[in-house]
Amino acid sequence: MSNNSKKKAQAAAAALQGKRDKQRRTLIQIGVAVVLIALIAVIGFSIASKKSDDSTATPAATPSAVTSDGAIRIGDPNAAVVVTVVEDFQCPACKQFEAISGDTLSGLVADNTVAVDYKPIAILDRMSSTNYSTRAANASMCVADADIADWPAWHTAMFEQQPAEGGSGLTDDELVAIAASAGADSAEVAGCITDGTYTDYVTSQTQTVLQGGVTGTPTVSVNGTVVQNPTPDGLRAAISAAQ
Numbered sequence: 001m002s003n004n005s006k007k008k009a010q011a012a013a014a015a016l017q018g019k020r021d022k023q024r025r026t027l028i029q030i031g032v033a034v035v036l037i038a039l040i041a042v043i044g045f046s047i048a049s050k051k052s053d054d055s056t057a058t059p060a061a062t063p064s065a066v067t068s069d070g071a072i073r074i075g076d077p078n079a080a081v082v083v084t085v086v087e088d089f090q091c092p093a094c095k096q097f098e099a100i101s102g103d104t105l106s107g108l109v110a111d112n113t114v115a116v117d118y119k120p121i122a123i124l125d126r127m128s129s130t131n132y133s134t135r136a137a138n139a140s141m142c143v144a145d146a147d148i149a150d151w152p153a154w155h156t157a158m159f160e161q162q163p164a165e166g167g168s169g170l171t172d173d174e175l176v177a178i179a180a181s182a183g184a185d186s187a188e189v190a191g192c193i194t195d196g197t198y199t200d201y202v203t204s205q206t207q208t209v210l211q212g213g214v215t216g217t218p219t220v221s222v223n224g225t226v227v228q229n230p231t232p233d234g235l236r237a238a239i240s241a242a243q
Contacts (some may be wrong), residue, residue, distance in 0.1 A: 085116060087217050
């Protein structure tokens with residue numbers, strides 16, 4: 001074979017080998033891409049599964065004593081006129097409202113003029129170092145569940161003993177003691193208070209109330225109409241208008 005023929009044969013062989021190498025590299029790249037796509041699919045499925053698991057979390061425990069919209073009703077369940085009081089047990093203005101108008105509401109409930117729906121929420125946790133607003137609202141549900149008849153006296157005592165803003169708030173033991181002083185079975189409410197049984201419910205109810213348009217506490221309404229001047233005279237006027 002001549003030198004020219006050898007060179008041509010070598011060149012052809014080299015070209016063929018180059019073509020085979022290129023095909024091999026292409027197949028490797030395709031294989032790597034398939035593996036990456038599979039990994040991405042697995043990761044995506046894992047994330048989707050986690051989100052699905054999160055969406056099926058156990059719902060919050062619901063107190064048995066509350067109404068369908070989360071209120072603790074004091075008075076006739078079928079009352080034609082309902083006063084709704086949205087409050088936070090850490091709220092100084094709520095304490096003032098209770099001091100000024102609490103007896104008026106109690107009297108109106110006693111003579112069957114109205115029922116009162118109390119809606120404890122927790123918007124002032126930042127004003128204590130122990131999330132007192134949430135813990136106190138949880139305690140309100142615990143006492144109501146134990147015996148709704150003890151709740152009004154407990155409610156009054158809670159505001160009388162309201163802790164100063166910026167402190168640690170009342171301890172769980174103090175909350176249990178207030179419940180006992182109001183007549184509640186301390187053994188029955190103690191576990192509920194210390195375990196924070198209705199903490200998640202309080203959080204959910206707070207969000208629901210705020211989404212409903214409440215912007216502060218206390219917010220007092222009569223049959224759904226906010227009372228701008230919730231003094232005894234202002235309440236009586238709003239109640240008369242609603243009858």
